[in-house]
Amino acid sequence: QLSERLKRVGEHVPKNARLADIGSDHAYLPCYLAKQQRIEFAIAGEVVKGPFQSAERQVRTEGLTDIIEVRMGDGLDVIRAEDHISTISIAGMGGPLIAKIVERGKIKANLAERLILQPNVHALAIREWAEQNGWKLIHEEILEENQKIYELLVLEKGTMNLTDQERLLGPLLMHEKSATFTKKWTRESTEWKRILQNLPDSDRPELAEKRQELEWKIKLVEEALQ
Numbered sequence: 001q002l003s004e005r006l007k008r009v010g011e012h013v014p015k016n017a018r019l020a021d022i023g024s025d026h027a028y029l030p031c032y033l034a035k036q037q038r039i040e041f042a043i044a045g046e047v048v049k050g051p052f053q054s055a056e057r058q059v060r061t062e063g064l065t066d067i068i069e070v071r072m073g074d075g076l077d078v079i080r081a082e083d084h085i086s087t088i089s090i091a092g093m094g095g096p097l098i099a100k101i102v103e104r105g106k107i108k109a110n111l112a113e114r115l116i117l118q119p120n121v122h123a124l125a126i127r128e129w130a131e132q133n134g135w136k137l138i139h140e141e142i143l144e145e146n147q148k149i150y151e152l153l154v155l156e157k158g159t160m161n162l163t164d165q166e167r168l169l170g171p172l173l174m175h176e177k178s179a180t181f182t183k184k185w186t187r188e189s190t191e192w193k194r195i196l197q198n199l200p201d202s203d204r205p206e207l208a209e210k211r212q213e214l215e216w217k218i219k220l221v222e223e224a225l226q
């Protein structure tokens with residue numbers, strides 16, 4: 001049974017896509033989409049041997065070796081021009097790691113039409129990267145599963161200019177302001193306030209900077225939640 005989180009990622013993979021799922025682990029997402037005949041071809045990329053072998057096993061057991069190729073390699077290195085990849089998905093990692101993978105592989109990323117990125121935390125790093133590298137948000141989602149809150153970002157080529165508040169919270173999520181969004185940011189700002197209160201009372205520059213950053217983020221969140 002595929003997690004709701006990965007099902008949501010799958011919903012944004014266009015019909016008959018040629019998909020590269022990076023950090024695929026058991027290759028659950030490409031297997032699910034292939035069984036539903038929703039993709040033409042997929043690469044399941046893995047950089048770690050254990051998950052790479054689990055992916056190979058899964059694809060073989062499901063009888064999907066004609067559609068899914070499991071490849072070992074770092075990030076987007078597993079993609080070749082002749083694969084004609086149209087969609088890249090990277091799910092279940094921190095935003096900074098996802099941003100690092102697309103930055104390192106940005107030439108390969110540009111071969112695709114759509115990026116579906118699902119950070120567990122710090123989606124900000126991805127929005128920042130997208131803004132600086134010619135990608136724009138066409139869709140954002142926030143969802144809760146097993147008491148964890150996840151964000152999902154769908155990018156296509158284009159330009160966008162975000163405010164600090166939009167970069168932190170997500171321009172589309174901020175506008176929608178769902179109950180899950182309110183829950184996530186209420187939780188985060190409560191945590192920031194706790195950290196702020198526990199910061200030692202000193203005017204060391206690094207502490208003053210930290211205090212300022214926290215106050216700034218709390219202000220951005222509180223304004224958005226009003």
Ligand code: SAM
Pocket residue numbers: 006022023024025026045046047048051073074075076090091092093101
């Ligand atoms: N995508 C699946 C999901 O959302 O459930 C698996 C997520 S799992 C937490 C993250 C996977 O990414 C791990 O299997 C890890 O080995 C892989 N990974 C981390 N960095 C990677 C990289 N630079 N290139 C390819 N895979 C990577």
